[in-house]
Amino acid sequence: MERPILNKELGSKTFRDFYFLKEELVKFCKENGLSVSGGKIDITDRIAHYLDTGETLSAPREKRVKAPISDIYMDTKIEPDFVCTEKHRAFFKEHIGSTFTFNVAFQK
Incomplete structure (x- = not known):
């Protein structure tokens, strides 16, 4: 569609x-x-x-306090109020491949 x-x-x-x-x-x-x-x-x-x-x-x-993003590992839990950042993108590209993108289905 x-x-x-x-x-x-x-x-x-x-x-x-x-x-x-x-x-x-x-x-x-x-x-x-x-x-x-x-x-x-x-x-x-x-x-x-x-x-x-x-x-x-x-x-x-009121402003939300964002959880600090530390190093990401395979067993790292997704932090509250997850926002797709360059750090996350780099992690996923390293483990999934260069074709990885943040799309709607992934973010849901």
Whole structure:
């Protein structure tokens, strides 16, 4: 299935099934009066809520403390609030191969 255009008519399930760049999410937020603050996960959740309800959620005021990323080994547990970083990408490319990419299915 071809990736749909991000607009108000898109359902949140379909929206979450596809990968959108943060820049695309921010543009959608600005066009629809949604807050653009926070990380990509925050913005994605805000857009999904808007697509389901038509309501705008304000951004939370408190900041999350990110777990420090130390060295990664085969038995390392995935940290809370996992974010795909260059360190993770390098680890997976080393163990899976140079064709590895962070795609929607992998991130879920």
